[in-house]
Structure formats: C-alpha cells, structure tokens
Amino acid sequence: MGWAHVSTHELVAGRYRLLEVVHEETNRVCWSGEDTGTGRPCLVTRIALPAEQAGDSARRATGRVVRTCETVERLCPGRIVPVVDATFADGALWTVTDWVGGVPLGDLLDRQGTFNYVRAARIGLELLAVLDAAHGEGITHGELSPGQVFVREDGSVAVTGFGLAGATLAPRLTAPSYASPEQARDERIGPAADLWTLGAILYTMVEGRPPFRDRGRPE
Template sequence: MRTLVAGRYRLRSLLGRGGMGSVWLAEDELLGRLVALKHVERGGQARALAEARAAASVEHPGVVRVLDLVRDGGEPWIVLEALTGRTLADVLATDGPLPVAEVRRIGLRLLDALEAVHRAGVVHRDLKPGNVQLTHDGRVVLIDFGIAYCPAYDEGPPDDGFAGSPAYVSPEQLHGARPEPASDLFTLGATLYAAVEGRSPFDRGDLFATMLAVTEADPAPFRLAGPLRPVIEGLLTACPDRRFSVAQAREALVTPTVTSVKRPMSPAPPASMIKA
C-alpha cells in the first residue's frame, strides 16, 4: 500500500475496512489538515463516482462531507471530512445499550439528516449502527454512501436484489423493490432499536432466519425501549405505505407519550421469493 496518494494525501492509519474498500485517516499536505480517504477496490470506479456524487449532493451537518474525488494509479479515492468520535456500533459494543434520552436525540438528528438526503433525491440504503458516527462535539453523522441510490446519477435501480447488511435492510428491498425513502425509515427503526436494546431487532444468527424476520417485520422482544417503543414499531412496519413518515416519527420522538400515529391503510405487499 502506498503512503502518499495523488501526491498530496499522506496515509496515517486504517480507520475501517468493508466489502467495497477501506477508509484511512490521512494528512492533506497541501492544506495542512486531516481528512478521511476511502479507497475503492479496483474495478469500482463507476461506483466510487456515484457514491461521491450522492453524498456531495447533500449539504447537512448530519451527513459526512465529500471534499474531493482523486485518482492515483488509476484507482479512485474519495476524500471525506475526518470525523472524531466513534460509530454507534462501536459505542454499543463497548458501552452497551444507550439511555432512552440519548437514543431520542440520535433519532431526531438522523431524521433531520434523512430528510436532507431524501430532499436531494438520494436513498442511503445502508443506515445501520456502523454507519452512524457520534462525534466528540455532539454531531450525529450519517456516513458511507457506498450503496446509495440516486436516480440523477444511477442509470437504473439496482438489479442485484439488495445490498448491505441483512439485519438492517427493509422488507421491500429483500423483495427487490425500487429503493425509496421509506426503506431508510425502516432501517432507522432497526438502528434505534439496536441503540436502546443493545442488539439488532432481526439478527437471528442465521442468514435465512434473519431475512425471514426482516420480511415479516418481526423484531425481537422489547426490553428497554420504554417510551420509544411506539415510534420504533411505527418505523418497523412491513408495508412502506403504512410505515411512519419523517414527520410522524419526529412527532412521536418529540412527544414520547404518543402511543400511535394514524397511518393510511393499504394492502400488504405481495409475497415473492427472497433474493439471496
């Protein structure tokens, strides 16, 4: 691995590695600042450009900022703001479930971020604890737009069924439906459940059992959610048309005594074969 990228960015340490690439902390030697560099694996040039464009189209403090897209040796590197703190997944693994008040704060900040993302015509598609950064100055930041869908830049909807983590995907995405904002709201519900309960609502330790639990929107029993249970249940509704909207979820979080928010009735989605 080279230590200087594009003649400018000096790699310092590996921050994380995923299925589509790795993220490094680096020093911008030209401007004298720290940045995060995402290295997209060879052959992922088109996906890297789509990811950078999708994230860059959103201007909001709750969304990671894209600073540039550079190439080094023919390989793309996305230049991102360097964030302090830890991911929500790391916090849960180290500290356990979070207090209800803190989860409520995180939920409200993520709703603000999703509202900005959807207003820009983007569907994140991969909201989960590992993609939520909790910074030292109190920001709640949505990161990693690696599988985001943006009709303005993508030629068509994904044709590979679903991408991302099986325990944090919406039922309609398992059925291969076109990505819609409502899908991000389902995964928000799963993320808030994990934050307050300390575990994924659908992870059953087996891929098929996990996917079946998601398809049936059948979360594990609530133990710690307390006043957050109604909003989480409203977000974890199998039918997208009956799922809480951003406005409904915000109302339920701001007014935790609300036990139900009227949702339009519509038939459940037809059953179809799950794409593995």
C-alpha cells in the same frame, strides 16, 4: 477481507496517506488519513466493487457521489460529512471526506454498551431529520448503517455514505443486518429502505444487538 490490508506506504490517488483503520464493514473499510497536499487529516474509505463493475461505470460514480453529498450537505449543514474527493483505483471506489472528529456509532455501542432511551431518541431524531431532508429532494441514502453514523463528543451526529447507493450497477450490502427486505432481494429502493434501517439502528441502541442477528447473508 484480504483487500482491507492495503499498504499504508502507498498514497491513494497519489495524495492521501492511510494511517489506521477506523471502521470495517462488508465491502467497506475506513481509515484515518492525511492529505499530503494540505497536511490536513481526513477520512479515507475504500468501497470494494465486483470485478465486472471495475470499469467506466465505477469511474462515473465518483462524480455522482460528490454531487449527491454536496446537495445533502446544503440541506443539512454540519450533519453531513463533506466528500472532498472521490476516485477509482485498484478495483475499488475511494472517497475522501473531511475528518469527522467522532466515533462510528457501531464502535461506540461496542465500547459503551446500550444507550438509554433519551440518548437513543436524540440520535434517532437527528438521523430522521437528515433522512427527511434528503428524501424531500428525492435522495435515498440506501446504505445507512451504524458504521455510516459518526457521533461527536458533544453528542451530535454526522452521516457519511450518501451517493453510494446506485452509484454502480451491482448491489452491495455493507451491513446485511440493517438492510431492508427490498435491499436484500436486490429490488428498487426508496425512502422506506432508509426508514427500515433507522428503525433497526434504534433497536440496536437500546437492545445492544441488531433486531435480526442471523442476517449475515442476504438470503
């Protein structure tokens, strides 16, 4: 993933400074960052796009990402990481969110190992509440994974990534091990895809590994 090593000396959109990588997944890298306009910390995410999608459709996607996140945030205040900016640059879609102040669930599992069933259930129920609220408005996350779930020090969770699925024409699987069968087959997805992923995340929390370890490739 050579594209992950973006120069930290250049500002994204002429404003956001990249500091250090927080989390990496296929086609997706998150950095801790700084908004040079305000001096506030932020989370900057680069979503790689196929070359054929690096055009008008990707630019239009920026507005969709912001609007979708605003909608879900109103439904689930405090559980959605607000997107404050989205831009298209260097053949990629960049999103900027408020600083989360938590650790990606996948990284937390790597550090601490498996969770007991009480902790896993608590996180699962919080995620289910967010998904249920979004689904009630006809919004599917579509790219949920442990890298999109941040766990704060108090144990609460905050979800990122709403609005990315379907924002471009090309299918992108950021975490194949957590993708539903219809996602892997590049078929139309809906709430069932998110619930499949939630089940896979619950399994990972208590077993310490994804339910499908050999799913590094969609096929």
